[in-house]
Amino acid sequence: xxKENISLxxxxxxxxxxxxxxxxxxxxxxxxxxxxxxAIAASIMFGFGIMLFYYFLISRVPGKNLYELMEIGFxxxxxxxxxxxxxxxxxYLASRxxxxxxxxxxxxxxxxxxxxxxxxxxxxxxAYILYLGLEVLGRTSEIFTPYLFGFLFLLTILLFASGNAxxxxxxxxxGDGLKPVLNALFPTLIVFPxxxxxxFTLILPVxxxxxxxxxxxxxxxxxxGALLLFAMFLMIVTLGADALLRSNFPMLxxxxxxxxGNFIERIDALVVFIMMLGILVKGSxxxxxxxxxxEYTFRLPYRYFSLPVAMIVSAYSVxxxxxxxxxxxxxxxxxxxxxxxxMQFGLPSLLLIAVLWKKRKKKAKPGTKGMKF
Amino acid sequence: xxxxxxxxKMRKKKEYxxxxxxxxxxxxxxxxxxxxxxxxxxxxxxGSTVDLSMDELKTEGKDALLIYLTxxxxxxxxxxxxxxxxxxxxxxxxxxTEDDLKSLCKGKFGGAGYQLIGSFDEIITxxxxxxxxxxxxxxxxxxxxxxxxxxxRSITEPSTQTVIRGPKDGFVESxxxxxxxxxxxxKNRNLRFEKFIIGSETNTFVYIGYMEGxxxxxxxxEVRKRLGQIKVNAIxxxxxxxxxxxxxxxxxxxxxxxxxxxxAVASNLLEGKIAILVDGTPFVLVVPAVLVDFFSIAEDYxxxxxxxxxxxxIRYLSFMIALITPSLYVGILTFHHELLPTxxxxxxxxxxxxxxxxxxxxxxxMEVTFEILREAGVRMPRAVGQTVSIVGAxxxxxxxxxxxxxxxxxVIIVAIPAIANFVSPTYSFAAAARLxxxxxxxxxxxxxxxxxLIVLVFIVAHLSSLRSFGVPYLSPVAPFLIEQQxxxxxxxxxxxxxxxxAYLKTQNPEKFPKTGSPSPxxxxxxxxx
Numbered sequence: 001x002x003k004e005n006i007s008l009x010x011x012x013x014x015x016x017x018x019x020x021x022x023x024x025x026x027x028x029x030x031x032x033x034x035x036x037x038x039a040i041a042a043s044i045m046f047g048f049g050i051m052l053f054y055y056f057l058i059s060r061v062p063g064k065n066l067y068e069l070m071e072i073g074f075x076x077x078x079x080x081x082x083x084x085x086x087x088x089x090x091x092y093l094a095s096r097x098x099x100x101x102x103x104x105x106x107x108x109x110x111x112x113x114x115x116x117x118x119x120x121x122x123x124x125x126x127a128y129i130l131y132l133g134l135e136v137l138g139r140t141s142e143i144f145t146p147y148l149f150g151f152l153f154l155l156t157i158l159l160f161a162s163g164n165a166x167x168x169x170x171x172x173x174x175g176d177g178l179k180p181v182l183n184a185l186f187p188t189l190i191v192f193p194x195x196x197x198x199x200f201t202l203i204l205p206v207x208x209x210x211x212x213x214x215x216x217x218x219x220x221x222x223x224x225g226a227l228l229l230f231a232m233f234l235m236i237v238t239l240g241a242d243a244l245l246r247s248n249f250p251m252l253x254x255x256x257x258x259x260x261g262n263f264i265e266r267i268d269a270l271v272v273f274i275m276m277l278g279i280l281v282k283g284s285x286x287x288x289x290x291x292x293x294x295e296y297t298f299r300l301p302y303r304y305f306s307l308p309v310a311m312i313v314s315a316y317s318v319x320x321x322x323x324x325x326x327x328x329x330x331x332x333x334x335x336x337x338x339x340x341x342x343m344q345f346g347l348p349s350l351l352l353i354a355v356l357w358k359k360r361k362k363k364a365k366p367g368t369k370g371m372k373f
Numbered sequence: 374x375x376x377x378x379x380x381x382k383m384r385k386k387k388e389y390x391x392x393x394x395x396x397x398x399x400x401x402x403x404x405x406x407x408x409x410x411x412x413x414x415x416x417x418x419x420g421s422t423v424d425l426s427m428d429e430l431k432t433e434g435k436d437a438l439l440i441y442l443t444x445x446x447x448x449x450x451x452x453x454x455x456x457x458x459x460x461x462x463x464x465x466x467x468x469x470t471e472d473d474l475k476s477l478c479k480g481k482f483g484g485a486g487y488q489l490i491g492s493f494d495e496i497i498t499x500x501x502x503x504x505x506x507x508x509x510x511x512x513x514x515x516x517x518x519x520x521x522x523x524x525x526r527s528i529t530e531p532s533t534q535t536v537i538r539g540p541k542d543g544f545v546e547s548x549x550x551x552x553x554x555x556x557x558x559x560k561n562r563n564l565r566f567e568k569f570i571i572g573s574e575t576n577t578f579v580y581i582g583y584m585e586g587x588x589x590x591x592x593x594x595e596v597r598k599r600l601g602q603i604k605v606n607a608i609x610x611x612x613x614x615x616x617x618x619x620x621x622x623x624x625x626x627x628x629x630x631x632x633x634x635x636x637a638v639a640s641n642l643l644e645g646k647i648a649i650l651v652d653g654t655p656f657v658l659v660v661p662a663v664l665v666d667f668f669s670i671a672e673d674y675x676x677x678x679x680x681x682x683x684x685x686x687i688r689y690l691s692f693m694i695a696l697i698t699p700s701l702y703v704g705i706l707t708f709h710h711e712l713l714p715t716x717x718x719x720x721x722x723x724x725x726x727x728x729x730x731x732x733x734x735x736x737x738x739m740e741v742t743f744e745i746l747r748e749a750g751v752r753m754p755r756a757v758g759q760t761v762s763i764v765g766a767x768x769x770x771x772x773x774x775x776x777x778x779x780x781x782x783x784v785i786i787v788a789i790p791a792i793a794n795f796v797s798p799t800y801s802f803a804a805a806a807r808l809x810x811x812x813x814x815x816x817x818x819x820x821x822x823x824x825x826l827i828v829l830v831f832i833v834a835h836l837s838s839l840r841s842f843g844v845p846y847l848s849p850v851a852p853f854l855i856e857q858q859x860x861x862x863x864x865x866x867x868x869x870x871x872x873x874x875a876y877l878k879t880q881n882p883e884k885f886p887k888t889g890s891p892s893p894x895x896x897x898x899x900x901x902x
Contacts, residue, residue, distance in 0.1 A: 009853045105823055110708060113820070121820065121827055128831065132838040139837035139851035140830065266711045269822050276826055 005208045008216045010138030013145040014203065014281060015220030016227070019047075020148075021282030022100045023193040024231055025275045026328075027250040032184035033241040035174055037232045039184040044225030046185075047194035050344075051221050054197055055214050057352050058204045060359065066201040066351075067296040073354030080297050082347065087293030089343050090199060091313055094286035096331060098122060098317035101279040103324045108252050109272055119317045122276075126284045127310030130291060131303050134206065137284050144277045151270050152227065155255060156234060158264065164257040165237045188332065191340035193228075194221070196282075198344050199289040248324065251275070287313060408438050408510050411493075415440055418497055436510040440496075445503040446520040471514055482518060489514040501576065525550055531633035531655070534798055536672040543633045544655040548578050551635070551650050551657065555582060558639040563587065566650075569600050577608040578652040582638075587645045589878050592661060592842050596647050611651040611658045618649075618660075620840045625808045627801040628841045630662040637671040645879035661842035663876065665850070665861050667802040668692070673864045681864040689862065691793035695806045698790045699736045700813035700825050702782075706732040708821030724780040733818035735779050739787045740811065742769060747791075848876040866890065 006014070029036035029043070058065070061072060066086070070079035101122060102115040110118070129137050159165045174181070200217070207213050231251060235244055238254035247253040255271040258264065291302035291309060321327035406414070412427055419425045424444040430437050441451070471489075478487050488504075490496060491514050496506050503521030528550065531543030544551045552566055563585040571579050579600060583593050599618040608614060611631060619628040632638060633655050638648050641659045649658040659666075668688045673681035705712055706721070713721070728735060746765040753761055774781045790810065797803035809832060816824040839846035849857035854875050859865040868888050873879045 007852050010851075110821055110823055117820070118823070121824070125827055125831055125834075129834045132834060136834050136838045139845070139847060140834045142851040142853055143833050143837065143847065144830075263714045265714065269709065269712060272823070273826060276823075276830075280830060 003206075004133050004135050005206055006135060006138040006203070008207065008209055008212055010135075010142050011203070011207050011213070012216050012220045012223075013141045014138060014285065015197075015200070015217060016145065016224045017141050017148070017278050017281035018196075018199070018285050019193045019221065019224035020227055020231075020274075021193065021278035022097050023228055024251055024278060025100050025104055025249060026331075027232070027235060027244070027247075028192065028228070029184045029189050029232065030245055030250070031188070032180045033176070033245060034170060034172070034236060035176070035181050036184065036244075037170075037229055037236060038174065039181045039189055040225070040229045040232050042181070042185055043189040043194060044221070044229070046190045047197075047221045047225055048218060050190070050194050050197055051217050052214075054201050054348070055204065055217060057348055057355075058201050059210075059214075060352070060355050062210065063205050065205045065292060066198075066348075067293055069201075069355055070351060072358060073351050083293040083296050086343065086347075087290040087297075089339060090286045090290035090293070091309065092316070092320070092339070093196065093199075094126075094283050094290065094313045095316040095320055096327075096335075097279055097283045097286060098313060099320060099327055101276070101283075102317060103327070104249055104252070104275060105272070107324075108249060108268060116314075116318055119314045122280065122283070123310040123314035123317070126280065126287055126313075127307045129280075129284055130288055130306040130310070133303065134203070134288060137281070137288065141277070141281045148274055148277055151274050152231070155258075155267070155270065155274075156230075158258045158260060158267065159234060159238055159254065162258050162260045162264075164254075164259075165234070166240075167237055169237045169240045170233070187336050187341060191336045191344055192331075193224075195340050195344040196286075197221075198348065199285050201348075202289045202292045203285070248328075283313075408436060408508060411508055412438060414493065415496070415500075432507075432509075438508040439505060440500060440508070441505040441520070442500055442503070445501070445522060446505055447522050450520055451505060471512065474509065474512060474514060474516065478516060482516075486519045488517040488519075490517050491515070498576070528554070533800060534632060534634055534637075534670065536634075536670070536675075539672050539675050540634075540636050542635060544635060544657055546653050546655060548580060548650050548652040551655075552580060552582070554635040555639055555642070555648070558635060559584075559642060564642070567597070569597075571600065571603050571614070572606060572608040573604070574606040575608055579608070579614065580650040582642060582648040582650065584642055584645065587643070587873070587879050587881050588647055589645060589880065592844075592877070593647060595842050596649070596660060600649075608651060610654045611649065611656045614649060614651055615658055620842065624835065624839060625805040626664075626836065626839065626846070627667070627799065627805070628660075628662060628839065628846070630659040630666050630799065631656045631801060632659065632799070633657070634671055640671060640674070641666075643884070645873050645877045645881075661844040661877065662846075663841065663844060663848055663874075664836065664846055667797070667799045669860070669864070670798045674867065678864050678866045682862075685864060686862060688796055688798070691796035692803075692806055695790040695794040695797075695803070696810055697813060697825060697829070698793075699740060699786055699810060700817040700828075701822070702786045703732045703736050703814055704817035704821040704825055707818060712822075721780070721782055724782055727777040728780050729777075730779075731818075733814060735783055736786065736814055737811075739769070739773075739779055739783055740814065743787050743791055744807070844876050849874065852876075 029039040032039040057069070061069060064072065067079060067083040070082050073079075074082065098119045102118040105118045106113065106115045129140060204210075204213055204217070207216075235250045235254050238257055239247065239250060243253065244250050251274075252268055252271055255267055258267050287306075287310065288302070291305050294300075294305045294309070295302035321330055408429075415427065416425070424442050426439075426441055426443050428439045430439055474489065478489070488499070490499060490506075496508075496515055496517070499506060499517040502519075504517045504519050507516040507518075509515070525547040526545050528542045528545055530541045542554065544554065556564065561584070564582065565585050566580045566582045569579040569581070570576050581593070581596055581600065596618070600614075603614070603617050605613070605617065615627070615629045615631065616622060621628065629649075630641070638657050638659060642648055646659050646661065649660065651658075668685060673685060706725075710718055725732075730738070746761070746769065749761050750758075750765075769787070770784055773779045774784060794803050794806055797806070809828075813825055813828050816828050818824075820827065837845070837847050837851055845852060848854065849861060856872055857874055857876070859870050868890055871884055871887060873882055873884055875882065
């Protein structure tokens with residue numbers, strides 16, 4: 001199979017876009033109301049921990065991705081079962097991401113266009129990118145990331161310049177005590193977006209300069225976390241806690257507040273651009289992770305699967321829920337507990353133990369002493 | 374001295390890699406035939422063409438046959454030099470063995486680029502390349518002398534890629550003149566040219582030029598390999614070569630840079646790139662080409678670096694304008710009225726009141742009309758140029774708007790990208806924007822700005838999948854190379870651009886040793902310390 005590599009800077013931009021992805025679309029930690037930013041700040045710490053965990057898992061056997069590690073840990077038949085479960089999981093997540101985006105476009109900028117068309121077009125685009133390979137995904141995200149920063153910066157300036165941002169909205173800090181913050185943090189904020197970094201266990205092994213991989217990944221988590229935090233802060237000071245909680249797409253709502261000199265108005269398009277890039281990267285990374293599972297199972301290059309699988313994702317993005325409320329509820333109440341927790345922490349922990357056990361046994365055989373990690 | 378040496382070296386390298394192989398396979402020996410037979414055979418090969426001339430002559434006491442194509446050689450030169458020197462005047466010299474022939478040639482044609490050839494096929498090809506052939510009776514070797522006609526178009530200012538400040542000479546159709554233009558700019562022994570003969574029927578000369586010790590050997594090898602693999606019958610322009618050696622042909626973007634400017638080629642050679650010169654065309658290819666090459670021109674380096682950077686940004690901007698303006702108009706007018714400030718929107722809507730078409734039809738109508746006008750402008754006979762410009766300006770501009778077919782703003786929407794498209798220094802790259810514009814217009818008619826974004830991401834993904842001779846097309850932006858950013862969107866001062874492009878993996882990554890910025894001499898007061 002074709003060997004592909006991505007550079008450290010591409011990894012960094014992929015991480016940032018991935019983490020911002022749908023998190024910035026739907027807004028995370030809203031349960032904590034005014035203190036959502038505190039919850040996000042705390043979750044960044046957990047983000048570091050999660051990244052370290054996945055890195056530790058992957059670096060046990062250099063150059064092997066999650067599925068190949070499973071083969072080492074559990075033998076191939078079991079690994080095939082697990083990898084298929086993971087493929088379904090990742091493709092489900094990809095569908096969710098596409099659905100988020102479809103709802104955003106359908107409700108914000110193209111109200112009369114059916115959501116099927118939106119999800120079909122974006123899935124075709126993802127299929128094309130993945131058909132071209134992970135390298136192309138990396139480069140595409142590398143090209144667009146500066147624009148992301150530029151637009152976010154511009155949005156900030158405009159919001160403050162138009163006088164919509166009211167710093168008093170942030171007070172009182174921790175007015176309702178710690179409880180809402182903790183509620184928002186566990187488990188929603190941890191599994192989404194940071195826990196979803198599990199998809200990067202398929203990407204980390206192909207980074208060219210693996211030595212610096214950990215540093216760059218942590219940097220990526222830090223930058224993305226800071227941007228999320230900043231975006232949340234911006235939303236709170238622009239919208240206020242109540243409007244924030246009611247809004248489906250708070251980022252979009254706050255962008256709509258911008259109005260300068262009756263000339264710069266309705267800059268939703270800019271915001272949609274920020275979001276689309278994130279969605280594109282996040283959806284593609286999930287789809288890539290799912291495709292890798294198929295590649296592992298069938299021993300065929302994953303490119304062959306990209307178009308059919310993208311079409312499946314496109315169809316399921318429409319079928320997974322009847323409406324946005326349903327979709328939202330599913331995402332908040334079911335997915336974190338029944339999907340994210342076992343798939344992000346349960347299975348990987350098991351895998352880590354199995355791999356460590358196998359490695360220890362292997363090391364013990366030639367009679368070397370002790371175990372070094 | 375080194376110039377002459379390298380010139381000589383170039384001469385020696387004039388091998389015919391393809392031809393030699395063929396000669397080894399099927400070359401009837403000369404020895405086995407006498408002059409009459411050979412004459413008949415040459416006649417049979419060329420048939421009754423009018424420009425074949427075969428004169429019998431006697432030299433050094435030996436019967437000989439002089440063959441040439443009258444249209445390919447300089448007959449004046451032939452009369453002046455060869456006939457005088459070859460008609461036997463020396464006494465006692467007998468031409469019997471091959472050594473005699475060699476010494477004769479050394480004495481008389483030394484320095485004139487003679488060749489002794491031994492096979493019949495070689496005789497035919499030499500004739501076609503503008504050589505004269507002298508066959509001697511009972512000799513194994515024939516004498517071939519280059520006497521190709523030297524009439525070319527004189528060196529003029531290039532008609533494309535004009536500059537305000539910079540050299541005004543451009544390449545011409547003759548490959549040797551083009552090589553000399555490059556040699557005169559790079560007086561360096563490491564400049565190498567290699568010859569290929571491509572096209573089974575046209576036998577066109579193609580040279581590749583590169584700096585030995587700088588250019589990446591792998592890329593040079595790849596160029597050689599791809600040129601060697603070409604199996605077509607005809608090559609008339611470097612565009613043919615470009616299409617045949619590109620990494621991918623299903624793309625609107627050019628994967629090789631073409632230029633008429635020797636200074637641009639020379640600077641690219643020094644960066645570690647490879648030039649491909651084709652006989653019969655003033656357009657020289659430079660490979661590997663990356664996207665940013667199509668936005669930087671030689672003149673950027675001849676003027677103040679701030680101005681150079683500014684103009685470069687203008688070029689990027691115009692590319693984007695040329696690409697997306699019409700589709701933005703369609704998208705905004707069809708789906709996103711709210712993005713426009715109300716007064717402007719009202720103005721546009723009021724203008725469009727009488728227009729019977731939806732925005733997309735209006736735009737397509739005008740774009741196609743403009744493309745037709747543009748093509749007419751290029752193809753029409755010069756004498757009727759006036760007509761087209763008057764009709765075009767009137768029809769496209771005022772009349773269409775007044776007749777209510779299009780709105781007034783439409784004229785602007787068509788004109789701005791059209792002008793912006795002409796900014797692009799390389800015509801073949803601007804063509805990509807011209808084509809993709811239509812895709813964008815159609816998609817934005819269905820999906821609005823969302824569609825425009827989708828297509829833009831699609832284009833970027835496509836661009837990042839492209840490679841030119843193994844070099845990623847979007848480098849040094851993606852993959853991102855921080856040290857190369859001095860010459861991408863901005864043009865830094867020349868003293869600071871010490872590195873050759875890292876994506877080329879050149880053998881010699883530094884152009885010159887580190888020097889500081891130019892600074893004034895110390896002031897009087899400073900001299901004390």
